[in-house]
Amino acid sequence: xxxxxxxxFSFKNRPLFSGLSFSVSAGDxxxxxxxxxxxxxxxxxxxxxxxxxxxxxxxxxxxxDFRSWTSWIAADANGLIPSLSAATNLQFWLELRQPAADxxxxxxxxxxxxxxxxxxxTKLPVSKFSTGMRRRLALARLELEDSKLWLLDEPLFGLDDxxxxxxxxxxxxxxxxxxxxxxxxxxxxxVQSLEHRTIVLGDQAK
Amino acid sequence: xxxxxQSPSWTRTVxxxxxxxxxxxxxxxxRLITPVxxxxxxxxxxxxxxxxxxPEIRSRMMVAESLLAVFFAMQIALSRTFEAERNDRVFDHIxxxxxxxSAFIAAKLIHVLVVGGCVTLCTLVLALxxxxxxxxxxxxxxxxxxCFLTLLGLSGLGVLLAAITLRxxxxxxxxxxxxxxxxxxxxxxxxxxxxxWLETQKWDETMRGWSVMLLAFDAIYxxxxxxxxxxxxxxxx
Numbered sequence: 543x544x545x546x547x548x549x550x551f552s553f554k555n556r557p558l559f560s561g562l563s564f565s566v567s568a569g570d571x572x573x574x575x576x577x578x579x580x581x582x583x584x585x586x587x588x589x590x591x592x593x594x595x596x597x598x599x600x601x602x603x604x605x606x607d608f609r610s611w612t613s614w615i616a617a618d619a620n621g622l623i624p625s626l627s628a629a630t631n632l633q634f635w636l637e638l639r640q641p642a643a644d645x646x647x648x649x650x651x652x653x654x655x656x657x658x659x660x661x662x663x664t665k666l667p668v669s670k671f672s673t674g675m676r677r678r679l680a681l682a683r684l685e686l687e688d689s690k691l692w693l694l695d696e697p698l699f700g701l702d703d704x705x706x707x708x709x710x711x712x713x714x715x716x717x718x719x720x721x722x723x724x725x726x727x728x729x730x731x732x733v734q735s736l737e738h739r740t741i742v743l744g745d746q747a748k
Numbered sequence: 749x750x751x752x753x754q755s756p757s758w759t760r761t762v763x764x765x766x767x768x769x770x771x772x773x774x775x776x777x778x779r780l781i782t783p784v785x786x787x788x789x790x791x792x793x794x795x796x797x798x799x800x801x802x803p804e805i806r807s808r809m810m811v812a813e814s815l816l817a818v819f820f821a822m823q824i825a826l827s828r829t830f831e832a833e834r835n836d837r838v839f840d841h842i843x844x845x846x847x848x849x850s851a852f853i854a855a856k857l858i859h860v861l862v863v864g865g866c867v868t869l870c871t872l873v874l875a876l877x878x879x880x881x882x883x884x885x886x887x888x889x890x891x892x893x894x895c896f897l898t899l900l901g902l903s904g905l906g907v908l909l910a911a912i913t914l915r916x917x918x919x920x921x922x923x924x925x926x927x928x929x930x931x932x933x934x935x936x937x938x939x940x941x942x943x944x945w946l947e948t949q950k951w952d953e954t955m956r957g958w959s960v961m962l963l964a965f966d967a968i969y970x971x972x973x974x975x976x977x978x979x980x981x982x983x984x985x
Contacts (some may be wrong), residue, residue: 592840610755610846621841623768623832625775630768637764638845641756667775 543567543691543722544589549598551581551588558584559743562598566691570722571713571738580744582726583617586695589724590614610639613689617696617726620680624669628657628679631668635683648686655682655708673700681705685712692716692723698732706732761847765855772832773863779828780866787821787871795878806879807946814868814875815898815939819931821867822860822899826906827923829856830914839914842981849978853907857973860903868895885946894942897962901934904969911977934969937962 544566551558558581566572574582587593589600590612602608622631629648636643652663655678668676677700684692692713698706710732713723717736725732733740756764773779794813801809833839842852869886872895876883885891909926913919941958948955 590844592843607846609844612844614841614844616837616840619837619840621837623772623838624835625772625832626768630771634764634768635841635845637756638761638842638847639755641754641760 543570543603544724545599545601545603546589547599547601549585549588549596549600551584551596553581553584562741562743564739564741566722566724568690568720568722569717571717571733571736572722572724573733573738573740574724574726574743575728575740576743582743583695585743586614586693586724586726590693608691611690612693613684613687613691614693615680615684615695615697617699620676622668622676622679625667627664627667628652628662628671628682629664631679632683632686636686639687643686651682651686652679655679655685656705657682674702674705677701678705681709681712690721692721692725694723695726696728697725698727698729710735755846758848758851761851762855762858765852766858769832769855769859770862773859779825780863783821783825783863783867784870786824787817787867788874790817790820791871791874791878801879806881808943810875810879810881811939811942811946813879814871815935817871817875818864818868818898819902819935821871822864822902822906823924823927825863825867826860826903826910826927827920829860829907829910849981850974852981853911853974853977856910856977857903857907857970860907861899864899864903865896868899888945890945890951891942894938894945894962897959897966898934898938901938901962901966901969902931904966904973905930905934908969908973908977911973911980914980933965934962937965 546565547563549562550560562585564572574585576582584593588596602612604611621635623634626634629645629652632648632652633643633645636648649663652658657663657675657678662675668679671679677697681697684694684697698709701709706729713725713732714736716723725738727733791813794816798809830839833842843849872886873883875881876885906927909923909930913922913926916922937958941955941962944955944958945951
């Protein structure tokens with residue numbers, strides 16, 4: 543699905559990583575670890591193409607637009623439109639990927655993430671949600687997007703134990719169905735029970 | 749996991765993006781009210797500041813005041829074109845959605861045209877009241893076409909500049925610096941064409957000349973917007 547080869551990146555003349563290589567195939571879970579400032583989020587941003595300036599290569603398999611089969615969760619944002627409701631947000635984002643979104647499926651997935659009730663799902667604007675509720679909504683979108691490759695940067699930020707458990711189940715299902723994930727996290731518990739590889743960044747940080 | 753998913757069509761994507769932009773506007777009504785309010789203030793200032801005009805130059809004054817009010821009101825609306833997408837990294841999520849960037853720009857353009865249409869209509873009605881002119885002017889097809897082409901040019905230019913300065917530091921200074929001088933040709937052609945029509949009611953050589961120039965500037969700005977705007981959305985920071 544994804545092949546990163548000999549990737550080098552410096553930020554203001556400070557090398558974050560050099561000669562970084564790894565590949566991600568169906569069913570793989572790759573954890574990116576390292577201390578703060580070691581370039582974990584930067585690596586995800588480079589893979590998605592949100593930032594450029596690295597040497598080396600990042601290749602996605604297949605001829606189709608990689609964006610149609612990858613989903614992204616950022617560490618510092620959820621990518622939600624604050625003035626719209628949870629259901630309208632999901633409908634909007636899903637319809638950028640597929641011709642029509644199923645409102646019933648949206649309702650079910652929102653409920654499974656603890657965002658229950660008509661008021662929370664369709665009336666309350668996302669701007670009134672708590673940090674944890676917004677993260678749950680972003681993860682509900684991730685689940686509904688049904689992409690092959692998940693690029694996740696600290697996906698559990700702001701979540702309570704119940705939501706963390708739900709995310710682990712969701713991730714497990716995703717991998718079992720042949721999906722793959724690149725996961726940036728400091729939280730060992732997410733990957734504890736799952737087969738995974740860990741790439742530690744920061745060895746070259748000065 | 750869906751192995752091969754059908755993507756939405758370009759038109760469907762534009763409509764989806766447009767629908768959300770309008771929903772955002774209606775959920776935060778000040779986004780629509782602010783430009784209209786600003787245009788109204790400009791017209792009121794003119795009406796109090798200037799003495800009563802002789803009948804022969806009333807239509808010329810009305811066109812000048814209305815266009816100026818619409819121009820400044822549009823500057824407010826246009827400078828906020830991508831404001832909703834700046835929050836919570838929505839813009840980055842749109843960039844990572846499998847959509848054609850030109851659909852995003854086209855939706856923005858239509859959205860600005862809709863907002864601009866509302867602003868222009870309110871401005872014209874108020875200008876007619878303040879100048880004591882006949883309301884039938886709003887139904888004059890040439891005036892309507894002139895206003896539409898003016899809006900098209902200003903919107904095209906505005907969306908282009910908003911896209912180009914999207915990630916620029918000092919965007920709020922850069923935008924008007926570029927928008928003011930570049931919109932002069934559009935405003936000049938439209939005001940001359942509309943005034944000539946109101947004074948003569950003739951589709952003559954002068955009218956054709958200004959109209960063709962207005963169309964030409966519209967075409968230039970719209971083409972640049974669709975090409976360069978999409979490129980600007982695609983490119984990294």
